Amino acid sequence: MAAQPHVLIVEDEEAQREVLAYNLEAEGFRVSRAEDGEEGLMLVAEDAPDVMVLDWMLPRVTGIEVCRRLKMDPATRGIAIIMLSARTEEVDKVRGLETGADDYVTKPYSVTELMARVRSQLRRVRPTTVGQVLAFDDILLDAETHRVSRDGASLKLGPTEFRLLSTFMEKPGRVWSRDQLLDRVWGRDIYVDTRTVDVHVGRLRKALTATGGSDPVRTVRGAGYALG
Numbered sequence: 193m194a195a196q197p198h199v200l201i202v203e204d205e206e207a208q209r210e211v212l213a214y215n216l217e218a219e220g221f222r223v224s225r226a227e228d229g230e231e232g233l234m235l236v237a238e239d240a241p242d243v244m245v246l247d248w249m250l251p252r253v254t255g256i257e258v259c260r261r262l263k264m265d266p267a268t269r270g271i272a273i274i275m276l277s278a279r280t281e282e283v284d285k286v287r288g289l290e291t292g293a294d295d296y297v298t299k300p301y302s303v304t305e306l307m308a309r310v311r312s313q314l315r316r317v318r319p320t321t322v323g324q325v326l327a328f329d330d331i332l333l334d335a336e337t338h339r340v341s342r343d344g345a346s347l348k349l350g351p352t353e354f355r356l357l358s359t360f361m362e363k364p365g366r367v368w369s370r371d372q373l374l375d376r377v378w379g380r381d382i383y384v385d386t387r388t389v390d391v392h393v394g395r396l397r398k399a400l401t402a403t404g405g406s407d408p409v410r411t412v413r414g415a416g417y418a419l420g
Contacts, residue, residue, distance in 0.1 A: 196222040196379075197314050200241035202232035202258065203276065204250055212245060215303055216310065229253025233261065236268055239375070243313050245306070248277035248288065256291050263292030270363065272313035276301070318362055326361040328419060329408065331400070333361050345403040352377065353396040360409065360419035369416040393417055 199221045203209040206227070213223045224241065226232035229250040236244070244262075248255040255275060262268040275293040277284060288296045294316075295309050319326060320335035327333075330343040338354060340347045349357065355377045359368065368376070370386040377392075378384045397407050410418045 196220060197243070197318055198222045198224070198239070198241040199310060200224045200226065200232065200235055200244045202226045202229065202244065202250065202255065203247045204228060205247075211303060212306070215307055219307065221310075227251075229255060229258045232258055236262065236271070240268060241271060242317050243272045243274065243310055245274050245276060245310065246293075248275060248279060248284075256288065259288070259291045259293050270317060270366075272317045274306070274309055274313060320358040320362060326358070328361050328364050330405065331357075331361070331408065333357060342400060342403055342405060347399050347402060349399050350395065352392050353399055356392055356396050357400075357419075360417070364420045365418060367412045367415050367418045372416070389417075 197220075199216050201209050201212050201216075201223065203212070203225075204227050209225055209227070213225060216223045224235050224239065226235050230252040232244070232246070232250075233253065235241075246255045246258060250258070255277075259273050259275065262271055262273065272294045273292065274295045274297060275288045276297050276299060277288065278299040279285075280298050285296045285298075294313055297306055297309065315324070320333070325332060325334045325336075332341045333354075334340075335358060340349055340354065340357065356373065359373065359376050370389045373389050374384055374386065377389075393409060397409050400409070401407055408419055410420065412418055
C-alpha cells in the first residue's frame with residue numbers, strides 16, 4: 193500500500209493541535225505535530241509533508257517566516273501550506289498569501305471546513321490519492337481503476353511499479369531521490385534497501401516500453417529518478 197498522505201500541524205495551542213490531529217488521523221492521514229516554527233522546519237527537513245497546517249503566531253519562528261523559507265526553497269516549495277490566523281484584516285490575508293501560503297483560514301474556524309480545505313490541497317499536490325486520471329505525453333494512469341495505458345495500449349504493471357509511476361506522474365520533471373521514493377512508495381515503517389528502488393524502476397521501465405516508445409524515466413546521476 194502506498195504511503196498515506198502526510199499532514200504536518202504546526203500549532204502552539206495544544207488543544208487545537210490535538211483536535212486537528214484526531215480528525216485528520218480518523219480520515220486516514222499520517223499526522224506529524226510541531227508546537228513552534230523551529231520544530232516545524234526541523235520536521236519538514238526530516239520528513240516533508242504533503243500539506244502543512246501552519247499557525248501564523250508561533251514561538252521562536254513565526255508562521256509567516258516558516259512559510260517564506262519553505263516557499264523559497266525548491267525542495268520544499270511544493271508543500272501545500274494552509275495558514276491559520278486570528279488576524280481577520282484583509283491586509284493580513286493578502287500578506288499571508290503573498291508570502292506563499294496556498295490557503296488562509298481565520299480563527300475561530302470550523303474543523304469540518306478546514307478538513308475540506310486540506311482535502312482540496314491534497315487533490316492538487318497528490319491527485320492519485322483521490323482517484324484522478326493523470327496524463328504524461330502518451331501515458332494515462334487511472335488511479336481509481338489501477339489501469340495504465342500508453343498510446344492506447346494497456347500496460348501490465350505490478351502494484352509497486354504502479355505506485356512508482358503514480359509518484360512520478362504527480363510531479364513530472366521532479367527528481368526523486370531513492371530515499372524519497374522509499375518513503376512515498378513503500379512507507380517509512382517498512383525497511384527496504386535503497387537498491388530495491390533501482391530494481392523496481394527497472395521493471396517499470398520495461399513495462400512502459402513493452403508496447404514501443406522511448407523510456408520516459410530519466411536517471412539523474414547522484415540524485416535519483418525523474419519522469420521526463
